[in-house]
Amino acid sequence: MVRSTDPNGGDAARGRGAARALIERVAEAARERGASRLYWTTGQDNVTARALYDKVARFHGFVRYDYPLR
Structure with missing residues (x-):
C-alpha cells in the first residue's frame, strides 16, 4: 500500500496532464515494489x-477526522 497527499502537478502544470502522469508513475513504482x-x-x-x-480511481466515501492532542 502506498499513500500520498493530493498528488498534483501544481498550478503551472494544471490542465497539462502532469498530475495524471505523476499518479501513473507512482502507481508503476508501487507495483514494481509489490x-x-x-x-x-x-x-x-x-x-x-x-x-x-x-477518472483514474474510485472514491469510497471515506471522510477523515483529526482528533487534536494539544
Missing part, C-alpha cells in the same frame, strides 16, 4: 483535482 494499492487524500472542495481523481 504494493497492492495506492491511495491519496485531497480536500473535499478541491473540485478540479477530484474531477481527475474520479
Whole structure:
C-alpha cells in the first residue's frame, strides 16, 4: 500500500496532464515494489483535482477526522 497527499502537478502544470502522469508513475513504482494499492487524500472542495481523481480511481466515501492532542 502506498499513500500520498493530493498528488498534483501544481498550478503551472494544471490542465497539462502532469498530475495524471505523476499518479501513473507512482502507481508503476508501487507495483514494481509489490504494493497492492495506492491511495491519496485531497480536500473535499478541491473540485478540479477530484474531477481527475474520479477518472483514474474510485472514491469510497471515506471522510477523515483529526482528533487534536494539544
